Amino acid sequence: MRHLRPGRLGFGTALGVALATAGTLAMAPAATAVTPGTATLSFDCGWYGSGTATLTATQNGTAATISLATKAISSPINIGANSVSSTLTLTKNGSGTTEFKGSSNPAIPAGSEVSTGPLTGTVAHGDSLEATSLKVVVLGITATCKATSRQSPGPFVF
Numbered sequence: 001m002r003h004l005r006p007g008r009l010g011f012g013t014a015l016g017v018a019l020a021t022a023g024t025l026a027m028a029p030a031a032t033a034v035t036p037g038t039a040t041l042s043f044d045c046g047w048y049g050s051g052t053a054t055l056t057a058t059q060n061g062t063a064a065t066i067s068l069a070t071k072a073i074s075s076p077i078n079i080g081a082n083s084v085s086s087t088l089t090l091t092k093n094g095s096g097t098t099e100f101k102g103s104s105n106p107a108i109p110a111g112s113e114v115s116t117g118p119l120t121g122t123v124a125h126g127d128s129l130e131a132t133s134l135k136v137v138v139l140g141i142t143a144t145c146k147a148t149s150r151q152s153p154g155p156f157v158f
Contacts, residue, residue: 034059034158041131041152043072043145050148055088055131057156059123064158066100067117073136073143079108085137086116090129091155098122098129114138123158130155 034057044050051071058065066088084105092098100121108114114136123129134145 034064034156036153036156039131039151039153039156041147042149043070043134044148045072045134045143045145048073048143048145053131053134055151055156056117057158058118059158062122062124064100064121064123065118066121066156067115068119068134069113069115070134070145071113072145073114075108075110075112075114075138077110079105079114079138081105081107083138084108084114084116086119087135088119088131089133089135090131093128097132098127125158127158128155129158 037058038054038056040052040054042050042052049072053068053070053072056067068086068088082104085103086101086105088100089097090100098121100119102117102119104118105114105116116136130151132147134147136143136145
C-alpha cells in the first residue's frame with residue numbers, strides 16, 4: 001500500500017483538483033460590479049418640480065440597469081405599475097452620451113415621488129457614466145429634467 005506524506009499530493013490527485021477547479025471556474029458567472037452602486041444628484045424639471053434623485057445601478061456582463069427614485073416629480077394622481085416611460089441620458093467616459101430606457105415602475109400613489117426602472121442599457125468594462133437628464137412620460141405628459149448637480153459620490157464605473 002502506498003502512502004502519501006502529509007502536505008504532498010500525488011500527480012493524479014493534483015490533476016483531479018486542477019480539473020475540478022477549472023470546471024468550477026468555467027461554470028461560475030462572470031464577476032462584474034459597478035461602483036458606486038448608488039448615487040444621488042439633483043434635477044430641475046421646470047414647472048413639474050425640482051429635487052434630489054437616487055440612482056441605483058447593477059450590471060450583468062454588458063447589460064446594465066439603473067433604477068431611479070426622485071423627489072423632483074411627484075404624482076398628483078395614482079399611477080399604475082408599468083405605466084411610466086423613462087429615458088435617462090448619461091455622459092459616457094467624459095464625452096458622448098448613452099441612454100438607459102424603460103417603462104417599468106411600481107404603482108405610485110397620489111402625492112408620492114416618481115420611481116422608475118429598471119432602465120436598461122449596454123455598457124463595456126470600464127465605462128464611466130454620469131446622469132445629465134431624465135425624460136419621464138406619464139399619461140401622455142412629458143416632464144424633462146436637467147441635472148443641476150453632479151452625481152455623488154461620483155459617476156458609475158462598470
